[in-house]
Amino acid sequence: MKRQFSKAVVLGGVLACFAAGAMADDEDVIKYRRNVMKAYAAHMAAAGAIVQGKVKGSPAGHAKALEATTKDIAGMFPAGSDFGETNAMDAVWSKRAGFEKRAKDTEAKAAAFAKAADGAEAAAKFKDLSESCKACHKDYRKEQK
Numbered sequence: 001m002k003r004q005f006s007k008a009v010v011l012g013g014v015l016a017c018f019a020a021g022a023m024a025d026d027e028d029v030i031k032y033r034r035n036v037m038k039a040y041a042a043h044m045a046a047a048g049a050i051v052q053g054k055v056k057g058s059p060a061g062h063a064k065a066l067e068a069t070t071k072d073i074a075g076m077f078p079a080g081s082d083f084g085e086t087n088a089m090d091a092v093w094s095k096r097a098g099f100e101k102r103a104k105d106t107e108a109k110a111a112a113f114a115k116a117a118d119g120a121e122a123a124a125k126f127k128d129l130s131e132s133c134k135a136c137h138k139d140y141r142k143e144q145k
């Protein structure tokens with residue numbers, strides 16, 4: 001009896017360590033994706049000022065950065081990263097197919113914006129991308145806390 005009890009205590013301790021480890025990882029994942037999203041917003045704001053003619057410059061670098069960092073948006077939302085300091089709705093996980101579709105759409109729009117670069121299409125492709133970001137937020141992001 002005594003032996004069995006101590007085994008249970010050891011097992012419990014091991015499981016608790018795993019749980020603590022998993023939580024720390026999830027917090028890092030949440031922080032990471034929120035930083036990436038902020039980077040998207042900064043590049044969009046910078047590129048927007050250029051394509052709208054408010055400042056001189058080329059949107060190409062911003063578009064390339066967006067293309068390079070939007071390769072796997074859904075991958076930044078793994079199972080288990082739904083608790084803590086996050087504004088992601090449960091739908092990110094419970095309506096996964098729709099979420100992944102939105103992510104793919106943004107990935108394609110970012111690539112199209114990068115392809116347009118400094119060309120005549122840049123403003124239109126920028127707008128397409130901006131609308132694609134918003135479409136996902138409408139269905140999958142809570143009001144900002």
Ligand code: HEC
Pocket residue numbers: 030033034035037038040041044066073074085086087088089092099100102103106129130132133134136137140141142
């Ligand atoms: C497939 C869905 C999806 C796409 C596409 C998407 N986002 Fe997000 N975004 C989210 C979700 C969900 C959150 C909340 C993340 C969290 O709090 O864990 C978020 C958060 C954000 C935030 C808040 C970051 C913070 O915590 O301060 C900004 C800003 C943002 N997104 C900008 C963008 C921009 C700009 C684009 C387009 C280039 C974009 N997002 C594309 C789903 C998406």
